[in-house]
Amino acid sequence: MEVLHHPNPVLKSHAADVDPSADGSLRDLVRAMAETMYEENGIGLAAPQVGVDKRVIVFDVDDKLAALCNPVIVEASDDTEVDDEGCLSVPGITVPVARSVRVVCKGQTIEGREITIEAADLLARVLQHEIDHLDGVLILDRAPAEVRSSIIRAYHEANRL
Ligand SMILES: [Zn+2]
Secondary structure (H helix, E strand, C coil), X not given: CCCCCCCCHHHHCCCCCCCCCCCCCHHHHHHHHHHHHHHCCCCEEEHHHHCCCXXXXXXXXXXXXXXXXXXXXXXXXXXXXEEEECCCCCCCCCEEEEEECEEEEEEECCCCCEEEEEXXXXXXXXXXXXXXXXXXXXXXXXXXXXXXXXXXXXXXXXXXX
């Protein structure tokens, strides 16, 4: 699959909920997304990044591939940490983004089973980043105001826009 890059408008849209019990395409979608994520050396990928309007994410932190449908953050720690994040859809730059250190995330497997993930540190960051994609939010939108314009300039230079 081809990864869309900013400023593709698809990346700014709100993705549609999926119904795992009725959507027979999810297994193939997740397999293709995982393949793309590994090819691009990513640790997470959201369906809108490959032009698919579905609330589906894949991620692999600590050599464990997982997929989640309709993921929602139901609890987020007040405790936040700033770290540099990259994004396959925003190539060539990193952005310092503040994220909750711990989150609780609910969603469904592609078989429709409800699951709850308690995540900390990198996994918590990846989940917040990928769920942002489902709402049309990119790391550029999360950049601190005082560095946003220089980051956008660097992105344009890196990608000759
Ligand atoms: Zn991303």
